[in-house]
Amino acid sequence: MVRASQLLYTQREAAPLRPAATVLLLRDTPDGLEVLMTRRSSTASFAPGAYVFPGGGIDTADALAHGQSSRRHTQSDLHLTQAIAAIRESFEELGVLLARHADSRHPDTADIATLDRSAPFAEQCAARQLQLVGSEVFVLAHWITDRDLPRRFDVPFLVARMPHGQTPLADEAEQFEPRWVRPAEALARHADGNFFMIFPTIRTLERLQHFADVEAVLAACAATDEPLWTSCPRAGLLAGKEARFMEHESAFGELALTSPDGQIVHTLDWQTTQPVPLLKNLLRLTAPNPGVMTGPGTNSYLVGDANTGYIAIDPGPADADHLARLHAAAGGDIRMIVCTHSHPDHSPGAKPLQALCEAGGKSKGNSKPPILGLASLPTARADSAFTPDRALANHELLQLISTGPEGDTTHTLKVLHTPGHAANHLCLVLLEDGLLFSGDHILNGSTTIVNPPDGNMNAYLDSLDLLSAACDAHDIEFILPAHGYALGQAKEAIAQLKAHRLKREAKVLAVMQANPNGTLDDWVPLAYDDVHERVWPIAKRSLLAHVERIQSLQLTGDL
Numbered sequence: 001m002v003r004a005s006q007l008l009y010t011q012r013e014a015a016p017l018r019p020a021a022t023v024l025l026l027r028d029t030p031d032g033l034e035v036l037m038t039r040r041s042s043t044a045s046f047a048p049g050a051y052v053f054p055g056g057g058i059d060t061a062d063a064l065a066h067g068q069s070s071r072r073h074t075q076s077d078l079h080l081t082q083a084i085a086a087i088r089e090s091f092e093e094l095g096v097l098l099a100r101h102a103d104s105r106h107p108d109t110a111d112i113a114t115l116d117r118s119a120p121f122a123e124q125c126a127a128r129q130l131q132l133v134g135s136e137v138f139v140l141a142h143w144i145t146d147r148d149l150p151r152r153f154d155v156p157f158l159v160a161r162m163p164h165g166q167t168p169l170a171d172e173a174e175q176f177e178p179r180w181v182r183p184a185e186a187l188a189r190h191a192d193g194n195f196f197m198i199f200p201t202i203r204t205l206e207r208l209q210h211f212a213d214v215e216a217v218l219a220a221c222a223a224t225d226e227p228l229w230t231s232c233p234r235a236g237l238l239a240g241k242e243a244r245f246m247e248h249e250s251a252f253g254e255l256a257l258t259s260p261d262g263q264i265v266h267t268l269d270w271q272t273t274q275p276v277p278l279l280k281n282l283l284r285l286t287a288p289n290p291g292v293m294t295g296p297g298t299n300s301y302l303v304g305d306a307n308t309g310y311i312a313i314d315p316g317p318a319d320a321d322h323l324a325r326l327h328a329a330a331g332g333d334i335r336m337i338v339c340t341h342s343h344p345d346h347s348p349g350a351k352p353l354q355a356l357c358e359a360g361g362k363s364k365g366n367s368k369p370p371i372l373g374l375a376s377l378p379t380a381r382a383d384s385a386f387t388p389d390r391a392l393a394n395h396e397l398l399q400l401i402s403t404g405p406e407g408d409t410t411h412t413l414k415v416l417h418t419p420g421h422a423a424n425h426l427c428l429v430l431l432e433d434g435l436l437f438s439g440d441h442i443l444n445g446s447t448t449i450v451n452p453p454d455g456n457m458n459a460y461l462d463s464l465d466l467l468s469a470a471c472d473a474h475d476i477e478f479i480l481p482a483h484g485y486a487l488g489q490a491k492e493a494i495a496q497l498k499a500h501r502l503k504r505e506a507k508v509l510a511v512m513q514a515n516p517n518g519t520l521d522d523w524v525p526l527a528y529d530d531v532h533e534r535v536w537p538i539a540k541r542s543l544l545a546h547v548e549r550i551q552s553l554q555l556t557g558d559l
Contacts, residue, residue, distance in 0.1 A: 020155040022055030023086035038175040069134035083137035106163035138221035144232035147262025183209035253488030270296040275329040287316035295483040307402035315349035339373035340439025341422040342386030374424035420460025444484025450545040457545040
């Protein structure tokens with residue numbers, strides 16, 4: 001885990017969570033699925049003026065009303081309590097009652113008119129022999145309010161079909177203007193500035209818009225009886241504004257690394273002129289070489305501090321301005337230069353940076369910092385030829401140490417040989433903080449190219465297994481890739497990447513079996529039909545690596 005002493009900001013306690021429940025009332029129309037939404041009061045303490053789904057806090061009485069509700073055999077006590085809370089809130093706020101008479105009829109508008117929205121709910125239903133239909137309310141999602149907000153809720157987003165014969169009528173206190181809207185329409189109106197919604201509402205509608213009808217939504221939820229997704233978003237600054245992200249989105253891990261408590265302090269805009277502090281002992285400077293293969297550019301990292309000096313990881317291309325900025329960010333005190341591999345967007349800057357350090361004379365002992373890594377093999381392309389000053393041994397430790405009045409400070413990088421993307425690829429683990437510098441082996445936002453003969457898919461997958469084991473051995477939580485934002489949940493990210501590769505391989509095998517006399521050019525449109533055609537020339541390189549692996553497994557009888 002990251003040392004608290006290396007975090008950039010003093011951490012704060014998040015506001016406590018309050019249990020709540022929200023329900024999406026759905027109906028089918030000739031134009032598609034619609035959901036019932038209302039506008040919150042402009043004086044509300046949470047999300048004033050926003051269009052929302054009905055809902056509110058869970059009361060003690062909701063848990064005591066289990067005996068008055070129908071129940072699925074797979075429905076937990078918690079989910080039933082949440083369903084009853086949602087039923088009560090939809091009645092109190094909109095006059096919609098998810099209940100049935102003894103003969104299974106839904107209450108109609110006349111029945112509901114006899115009920116008092118401000119009186120005890122369950123008792124009124126019992127007096128009229130109305131059974132709540134908790135069994136017809138399903139869990140769609142589980143949202144936990146962002147850590148930075150002063151009021152926080154732990155809330156399931158539930159779904160139910162709108163009862164026939166009922167007309168929503170807002171309470172005109174908490175909720176106003178009930179309206180039926182298609183998810184895509186609500187999203188479009190929000191984008192135009194005419195239908196304000198908060199982040200969880202937007203993300204829920206984005207997913208809901210892909211369902212054809214109410215039955216499809218309910219069937220998806222009933223299949224597991226668990227949330228289809230769970231999220232506690234994080235926020236950062238993008239183009240000068242707050243931007244929120246869910247766990248699967250590329251910026252989430254970086255926000256978790258830089259601001260674990262959720263403060264909105266980290267800027268996510270990609271730029272090349274200034275180093276980006278990620279921790280007190282970690283700076284990232286992105287080279288000005290964006291592109292299809294490099295994303296926003298190659299990330300160069302500086303590990304260390306002003307007292308220990310720095311290790312530069314992946315100096316990038318031989319761009320004089322980038323290297324000058326990297327040198328200046330380290331105060332001229334770069335003790336070692338490490339290249340994760342020899343591709344032209346990673347290693348060419350090593351020698352010019354070394355010369356810059358030597359000329360500056362601030363490195364330890366006024367000597368030039370050694371260039372470390374693994375030499376390229378004859379299988380490498382001509383533009384990837386690389387010979388370090390010294391080869392790094394597998395599991396070798398690179399240390400920076402300073403002694404001060406409060407004790408020693410140590411930053412230790414452990415070397416892991418990880419061939420696959422390139423034959424001379426290596427990764428580094430910052431042991432004290434559980435950080436993995438993954439080079440090009442693991443990227444954020446895309447999968448790396450494995451390009452034979454220097455790249456090898458068997459070696460690549462074996463190296464993923466090695467990195468997964470390293471996550472356990474060294475409590476690794478975050479991955480620092482050579483392209484893209486930092487990744488969180490390191491071991492899960494590696495598992496997902498391997499699963500993606502094996503799924504692609506299964507598709508490649510199926511294509512090969514269906515077209516046994518085909519060529520790579522024949523196979524790539526079929527095996528990569530889920531990516532844009534312009535990517536196929538690049539994808540063909542990894543396709544070859546998959547084909548070679550499949551053929552090797554067939555020869556050994558492992559496939």
